[in-house]
Amino acid sequence: MAKKPSKTRKYVDMRYIMSPKSVAIIGASEKAGKVGNAIMQNYVDVGFQGRIYPININAEGSIMGYKAYRSILDVKRSIDLVVISVPAKAVPGVMEECCKAGVKGIIIVSGGFAEVGEVELQKRVYDIAQKYNIPVLGPNCLGVMDTRSRNDTLFLPTFKIDRPKIGGVSFVSQSGSVGSSTLDLISGEGFGLARFISYGNAVVIDEVDLLNYLAHDKYTKVIVFYIEGVKRGREFIELAKKVTRLKPVVILKGGVTELGASAAHSHTASLAGSAQAYEAVFRQYGFIEAKNLEELLYFAKVFDTQPPSRGNRVAVITNGGGHGVLATDALYLNGLVLPDITAESKERLRKTMPKIVNIKMPLDIGGDAGEERFSAALDILEDDPNIDSIMSITLFQTPGADEKVADAIIRHGTARKKPLVVVSTGSTYTKSHTSIIEGAGVPVYDSPDSAARALAALLWYSNYKNKVVE
Amino acid sequence: MAKKPSKTRKYVDMRYIMSPKSVAIIGASEKAGKVGNAIMQNYVDVGFQGRIYPININAEGSIMGYKAYRSILDVKRSIDLVVISVPAKAVPGVMEECCKAGVKGIIIVSGGFAEVGEVELQKRVYDIAQKYNIPVLGPNCLGVMDTRSRNDTLFLPTFKIDRPKIGGVSFVSQSGSVGSSTLDLISGEGFGLARFISYGNAVVIDEVDLLNYLAHDKYTKVIVFYIEGVKRGREFIELAKKVTRLKPVVILKGGVTELGASAAHSHTASLAGSAQAYEAVFRQYGFIEAKNLEELLYFAKVFDTQPPSRGNRVAVITNGGGHGVLATDALYLNGLVLPDITAESKERLRKTMPKIVNIKMPLDIGGDAGEERFSAALDILEDDPNIDSIMSITLFQTPGADEKVADAIIRHGTARKKPLVVVSTGSTYTKSHTSIIEGAGVPVYDSPDSAARALAALLWYSNYKNKVVE
Numbered sequence: 001m002a003k004k005p006s007k008t009r010k011y012v013d014m015r016y017i018m019s020p021k022s023v024a025i026i027g028a029s030e031k032a033g034k035v036g037n038a039i040m041q042n043y044v045d046v047g048f049q050g051r052i053y054p055i056n057i058n059a060e061g062s063i064m065g066y067k068a069y070r071s072i073l074d075v076k077r078s079i080d081l082v083v084i085s086v087p088a089k090a091v092p093g094v095m096e097e098c099c100k101a102g103v104k105g106i107i108i109v110s111g112g113f114a115e116v117g118e119v120e121l122q123k124r125v126y127d128i129a130q131k132y133n134i135p136v137l138g139p140n141c142l143g144v145m146d147t148r149s150r151n152d153t154l155f156l157p158t159f160k161i162d163r164p165k166i167g168g169v170s171f172v173s174q175s176g177s178v179g180s181s182t183l184d185l186i187s188g189e190g191f192g193l194a195r196f197i198s199y200g201n202a203v204v205i206d207e208v209d210l211l212n213y214l215a216h217d218k219y220t221k222v223i224v225f226y227i228e229g230v231k232r233g234r235e236f237i238e239l240a241k242k243v244t245r246l247k248p249v250v251i252l253k254g255g256v257t258e259l260g261a262s263a264a265h266s267h268t269a270s271l272a273g274s275a276q277a278y279e280a281v282f283r284q285y286g287f288i289e290a291k292n293l294e295e296l297l298y299f300a301k302v303f304d305t306q307p308p309s310r311g312n313r314v315a316v317i318t319n320g321g322g323h324g325v326l327a328t329d330a331l332y333l334n335g336l337v338l339p340d341i342t343a344e345s346k347e348r349l350r351k352t353m354p355k356i357v358n359i360k361m362p363l364d365i366g367g368d369a370g371e372e373r374f375s376a377a378l379d380i381l382e383d384d385p386n387i388d389s390i391m392s393i394t395l396f397q398t399p400g401a402d403e404k405v406a407d408a409i410i411r412h413g414t415a416r417k418k419p420l421v422v423v424s425t426g427s428t429y430t431k432s433h434t435s436i437i438e439g440a441g442v443p444v445y446d447s448p449d450s451a452a453r454a455l456a457a458l459l460w461y462s463n464y465k466n467k468v469v470e
Numbered sequence: 471m472a473k474k475p476s477k478t479r480k481y482v483d484m485r486y487i488m489s490p491k492s493v494a495i496i497g498a499s500e501k502a503g504k505v506g507n508a509i510m511q512n513y514v515d516v517g518f519q520g521r522i523y524p525i526n527i528n529a530e531g532s533i534m535g536y537k538a539y540r541s542i543l544d545v546k547r548s549i550d551l552v553v554i555s556v557p558a559k560a561v562p563g564v565m566e567e568c569c570k571a572g573v574k575g576i577i578i579v580s581g582g583f584a585e586v587g588e589v590e591l592q593k594r595v596y597d598i599a600q601k602y603n604i605p606v607l608g609p610n611c612l613g614v615m616d617t618r619s620r621n622d623t624l625f626l627p628t629f630k631i632d633r634p635k636i637g638g639v640s641f642v643s644q645s646g647s648v649g650s651s652t653l654d655l656i657s658g659e660g661f662g663l664a665r666f667i668s669y670g671n672a673v674v675i676d677e678v679d680l681l682n683y684l685a686h687d688k689y690t691k692v693i694v695f696y697i698e699g700v701k702r703g704r705e706f707i708e709l710a711k712k713v714t715r716l717k718p719v720v721i722l723k724g725g726v727t728e729l730g731a732s733a734a735h736s737h738t739a740s741l742a743g744s745a746q747a748y749e750a751v752f753r754q755y756g757f758i759e760a761k762n763l764e765e766l767l768y769f770a771k772v773f774d775t776q777p778p779s780r781g782n783r784v785a786v787i788t789n790g791g792g793h794g795v796l797a798t799d800a801l802y803l804n805g806l807v808l809p810d811i812t813a814e815s816k817e818r819l820r821k822t823m824p825k826i827v828n829i830k831m832p833l834d835i836g837g838d839a840g841e842e843r844f845s846a847a848l849d850i851l852e853d854d855p856n857i858d859s860i861m862s863i864t865l866f867q868t869p870g871a872d873e874k875v876a877d878a879i880i881r882h883g884t885a886r887k888k889p890l891v892v893v894s895t896g897s898t899y900t901k902s903h904t905s906i907i908e909g910a911g912v913p914v915y916d917s918p919d920s921a922a923r924a925l926a927a928l929l930w931y932s933n934y935k936n937k938v939v940e
Contacts, residue, residue, distance in 0.1 A: 033869070116826070160899045161867045175792025177837065180867045181895035185916065188897035228795055254795035257802040292800070292919035293895060294764075322645025325698055325724035330762070332727040356586070367647065395651045397631045399503070425651035425763060427632045427658035446655065449762035 012135045012205050014213040016105035018195060019149040020080030021050040024072055024103070026094055027085035027110075028054030028063050035109060036085040038155040040064055046152045046163070053079065072101045079103045083143060083153050088112030091139065092124045099132035107153055108138035114201050115140050122203055129204045141200025142176040145183070147193050148219065156180055165439075167192020168221030169300045170214050172207075174199065175254065178226050182293060190438020191301040194219040208235050215243040222303040223247055224296060228254040237285045244286030245469050248303040248461055252290040253278050286464045288457050295453060301443040302454040306419040308462035311388035313339035314455055315381045316362035318393035319369045319401060323423065323448055324362035327391055330452035336459070338362065345384040352376040362393075371404035378412040378420075389419035389458070391451055396430040406433045413442030419458055421451045482605045482675045484683040486575035488665060489619040490550030491520040494542055494573070496564055497555035497580075498524030498533050505579060506555040508625040510534055516622045516633070523549065542571045549573045553613065553623050558582030561609065562594045569602035577623055578608035584671050585610050592673055599674045611670025612646040615653070617663050618689065626650055635909075637662020638691035639770045640684050642677075644669065645724065648696050652763060660908020661771040664689040678705050685713040692773040693717055694766060698724040707755045714756030715939050718773040718931055722760040723748050756934045758927050765923060771913040772924040776889040778932035781858035783809035784925055785851045786832035788863035789839045789871060793893065793918055794832035797861055800922035806929070808832065815854040822846040832863075841874035848882040848890075859889035859928070861921050866900040876903045883912030889928055891921045 023043065027036030036056070043052050044064050052066050053075050059068035069075050072082065072094075082098045084091060088110050098106055106129075113122040122139070129136045137143060143153030147166040154161065161184045169191060173179030179198040186193060195217070199205055207230050214220045223243070230236045243249060256278060282289045288303070290296040314336045318324040328338055338361040341349075349359045353373060357365055363381075365373045374392070381387050392409055394401055413420040422444040424434045434444040445451035493513065497506030506526070513522050514534050522536050523545050529538035539545050542552065542564075552568045554561060558580050568576055576599075583592040592609070599606045607613060613623030617636040624631065631654045641656070641663060643649030649668040656663060665684070669675055677700050684690045693713070700706045713719060726748060752759045758773070760766040784806045788794040798808055808831040811819075819829045823843060827835055833851075835843045844862070851857050862879055864871055883890040892914040894904045904914040915921035 156867045157869060162897045162899075173792070175790070175795070177790025177865055177868070178792035178796065178895075181790065181793070181865045181900075184867055184896040184900065188901075226792065228792070254792055254799065257799045293796070293917040294920070320645070320647025320651065322643070322648035322696070322698070322724055323651070325645070326648065326763070329724065329727045395647055397626045397650050397654055398647070399627060425648075426654040429630045429632075430651075430654065431658075447763040450764070 011212040012209040014135065014205070014209070016080040017107060017135055017137050017205070018144055018146050018151065020105065020151055022053070022078065022080050023048065023050060023151065024053040024055050024075065024079045024082045025085070026055040026072065026082060028056050028068065030063055035155045038157065039083055039085055039109070039153055042152055042154060042158055045158050046150045048150045048152065050080070050149070051077075072097050072103070075101065081105045081107065081151070084108045085110055085155070088118060088121055088139070092121070092128060095125065095128045099128065099134055103134070105135045106137070107141070107143040108136060109141060109143055109153065109155060110138075111140040113139045113203070122201060126203045136204040137197070138200045139203060142180055142198035144198070145193075145196040147195070154180065162187030165192040167194060168219065168304045169193050169224060170195040170197075170217065170220040170222070171224045172197045172199065172210050172214070173226040174228050175226060176200065178254070182226070182296070185293070186297065189297060189301065190435050190444065191304050202231060206231050208232050208239055211236065211239055211243055211249070215246060221247065222300055223249045224300050225249065225251045226254065226296070227251065237281055240285045240287060245465065249287050250290055250296060250299045250303065251282055251287045252293065252296045253282075286461070286468065288461050294450070298445065298450050298454045299457045301438070302419070302421060302458050303461070305413075305441040305443055306421070306458060307416040308465065309389050309419050309455065309459040310462070312336045312459055313386060313388045314391055315339065315341065315384070315387040315389075316391045316393065317374070317377045317381065318362055318364050319367055319398050320393060320395045321364050323393045323395065323425070324364050327362055327393060327423070327448035327452065330449040334452045334456040336452060336456055339386045341381070341384050342386050345380050348380045349377065352380070367398045368400045369398070370400035370402070371408050374405050375408040375412075378408065382412065382417045387418065389421075389455055391421055391423060391448070391455065393423040393448065396424055396426055396433050403433065406437050409437055410440040410442055413437070414440060419455065421445060421454055423448050423451045481682040482679040484605065484675070484679070486550040487577060487605055487607050487675070488614055488616050488621065490575065490621055492523070492548065492550045493518065493520060493621070494523040494525050494545065494549045494552045495555070496525040496542065496552060498526050498538070500533055505625045508627065509553055509555055509579070509623055512622055512624060512628055515628050516620045518620045518622065520550070520619075521547075542567050542573070545571065551575045551577065551621070554578045555580055555625070558588060558591055558609070562591070562598060565595065565598045569598065569604055573604070575605045576607070577611070577613040578606060579611060579613055579623065579625060580608075581610040583609045583673075592671060596673045606674040607667070608670045609673060612650055612668035614668070615663075615666040617665070624650065632657030635662040637664060638689065638774045639663050639694060640665040640667075640687065640690040640692070641694045642667045642669065642680050642684070643696040644698050645696060646670065648724070652696070652766070655763070656767065659767060659771065660905050660914065661774050672701060676701050678702050678709055681706065681709055681713055681719070685716060691717065692770055693719045694770050695719065695721045696724065696766070697721065707751055710755045710757060715935065719757050720760055720766060720769045720773065721752060721757045722763065722766045723752075756931070756938065758931050764920070768915065768920050768924045769927045771908070772889070772891060772928050773931070775883075775911040775913055776891070776928060777886045778935065779859050779889050779925065779929040780932070782806045782929055783856060783858045784861055785809065785811065785854070785857040785859075786861045786863065787844070787847045787851065788832055788834050789837055789868050790863060790865045791834050793863045793865065793895070794834050797832055797863060797893070797918035797922065800919040804922045804926040806922060806926055809856045811851070811854050812856050815850050815856075818850045819847065822850070837868045838870045839868070840870035840872070841878050844875050845878040848878065852882065852887045857888065859891075859925055861891055861893060861918070861925065863893040863918065866894055866896055866903050873903065876907050879907055880910040880912055883907070884910060889925065891915060891924055893918050893921045
């Protein structure tokens with residue numbers, strides 16, 4: 001593993017890695033099955049707006065309609081980013097050429113370095129980066145996806161992996177497979193992504209650089225990390241201490257058990273620490289820890305859209321009694337409470353709800369509740385000073401729940417007066433509504449339990465921030 | 471709440487409630503928006519194979535093409551099941567007529583009984599049932615759905631709730647809303663249902679009757695209960711002790727926290743006990759406890775399809791390194807272990823896998839692994855005496871994962887040599903394969919964590935059964 005200079009070194013400039021105006025793909029090919037073919041095809045397919053230069057040592061004429069070059073030195077125009085996909089042994093030579101050509105950033109997707117014991121080869125990559133002072137992402141990574149500029153180096157077959165829409169969550173993954181499959185999973189959710197970064201062996205750009213970059217990135221509202229080990233642990237947490245005062249950082253740590261750590265070692269040649277040490281550090285430094293992939297999604301979407309929580313009192317509105325019971329359990333088991341609403345709220349609810357509605361928490365507004373009851377209840381509970389956040393259980397199987405109810409929820413959930421999360425359990429009809437609700441910026445959960453976990457995470461971070469930011 | 475006779479009473483006969491050859495719908499109507507309209511429409515839509523008699527006090531001619539009657543006494547043919555959907559106050563009179571007409575079972579979907587304080591009215595329903603010794607489900611319930619006979623009394627709009635396919639899981643829900651929304655959620659999964667029963671206020675047929683019925687039902691392989699409170703607690707657990715020796719019973723208990731219990735009280739007029747008491751009892755009597763709706767699904771599908779687990783040693787095959795790291799964590803945190811495979815297995819793996827594959831657990835067979843590697847690894851690990859069950863992490867974003875890989879997994883996962891669960895994280899392309907895998911009888915999970923929880927539940931129950939069944 002290449003040694004890093006002291007902590008005084010500057011952060012790496014990510015601009016040209018992430019949002020280049022021109023890209024050269026070294027190893028570009030028309031041969032299906034080659035990584036360089038998938039990358040080139042992808043740049044064409046996703047509609048990258050900048051210039052594209054395919055480079056291949058055997059190139060003749062053009063590749064996919066773009067004029068091809070045998071060497072980057074033949075291009076003779078300024079190039080922001082180079083994506084290198086050639087055999088590991090050829091990488092140092094190619095890098096030298098790129099640096100001589102004056103490129104501004106390099107992504108090495110090729111594997112075959114420290115992760116398979118080729119430590120010396122990786123050291124040469126590091127040395128060249130140092131010599132030319134050039135930002136390098138990888139090797140052994142998927143690279144990046146930038147939803148706005150459509151700079152997208154993913155070399156997995158396009159039809160196998162959906163792309164998320166544009167949004168405020170940025171996702172950094174040490175593991176390419178966790179990164180790409182989670183990216184695909186996120187595409188099925190209603191929320192959007194700003195940046196995706198798979199950084200592999202981190203020979204130059206590492207966790208510290210990426211955390212710093214995303215902290216200052218105006219498009220990134222929530223930072224999500226999947227990490228196995230952190231190379232500059234001390235600097236990472238010291239920086240995190242500052243970043244978590246500004247933005248929520250959700251972290252999923254692979255290798256929290258000892259044997260997990262040994263699996264991580266064979267995977268990306270990093271050394272994972274013990275579960276206990278990481279967990280304590282995460283809490284102390286303000287990270288929001290996700291215990292699994294599901295929580296990573298639950299937390300990302302609530303932080304992306306909802307305002308901070310001022311306390312642990314969660315009002316529950318429901319159009320299904322049983323879900324109210326499950327929500328009560330889930331809130332208490334996650335350290336939240338069902339509040340007593342004010343006498344004024346009770347009076348207002350009594351005036352607007354039918355007699356059959358029992359004015360207490362959880363507020364079961366009935367299986368026949370439509371837009372009118374949902375809206376009135378949300379209005380009243382938003383005004384109530386005894387309530388810190390709201391869980392609206394909206395079961396779309398009921399006769400009254402329709403697009404008007406969805407609209408009412410969107411109206412309230414995007415006003416950001418108080419955190420609002422929705423629970424909707426179901427399939428086709430339900431999902432046709434929840435994808436609109438979530439797409440508009442109100443997080444939706446399958447169960448009261450997952451919604452309660454999201455609200456608990458939101459509260460924990462809000463409290464942390466209040467404590468550290470005087 | 472009506473008192474029950476001593477525990478020596480016979481179990482209620484469910485045959486005519488569940489799979490009748492003829493059904494009368496009292497309150498049937500052509501007026502959209504009426505419950506009786508939805509029920510009648512549903513019988514027509516789902517293709518119920520038996521005779522249908524719409525009954526309405528104002529009926530003239532026919533309803534939806536079926537000859538209509540003003541009273542059940544006018545029908546003059548034998549009727550197995552009556553579904554009653556008239557105002558609560560009219561229910562006792564209607565019941566008397568049904569009993570005089572010699573019907574064999576009654577489902578009262580109407581609400582307005584003990585759950586809103588009308589205890590006396592509910593007592594009258596009970597007394598009539600006793601007098602005529604007739605099976606009664608409800609009141610205040612959704613009734614039943616039988617996937618085989620297509621007897622389906624759900625009165626929620628058909629387009630709002632998908633119906634699961636035919637399968638081996640039977641689901642009993644005290645709450646109509648939890649029942650129907652979970653039924654809808656299950657429809658989006660690959661596994662199928664045998665029976666669904668929503669029993670509401672349980673004036674006659676209660677948890678004890680239903681547990682007994684499903685224990686002896688040949689179509690039911692896994693019993694799943696959502697309950698808030700149990701009326702005949704002692705008899706329920708004594709019966710469960712016998713049933714859980716025969717079949718897995720998954721239970722989700724609403725109201726495990728004290729305040730949850732008070733919500734349950736307002737909901738279905740049952741008294742929920744304390745969380746601790748229930749949890750202890752569940753373990754002692756062999757119930758598999760689901761902590762939330764997600765676990766209910768995770769557990770149902772593994773018990774529906776996979777053989778018992780003989781131990782805690784889980785082999786992990788993966789085509790993504792990071793998922794292997796997460797799986798290792800998830801296994802250890804759920805009380806399972808990654809085993810050392812035998813020298814013979816290592817030798818066989820070395821012969822079949824490319825050199826780049828590191829022969830150890832978790833077995834990362836590479837991002838380019840196709841059918842050949844998956845098949846070989848599954849063969850070898852199935853034979854290995856050091857391995858009790860297998861988690862196959864199959865990320866379909868990778869170039870090698872395709873329908874042949876899916877076929878190989880189905881072939882191994884349905885052979886039932888050892889429990890096999892699949893982890894596939896992703897959206898459109900992934901789900902197009904996983905729905906086939908799961909439909910064929912191999913459970914698929916979004917994350918290593920949910921798969922590990924399912925395997926841990928499978929092992930816990932297998933151990934319980936071994937202990938109690940000498």
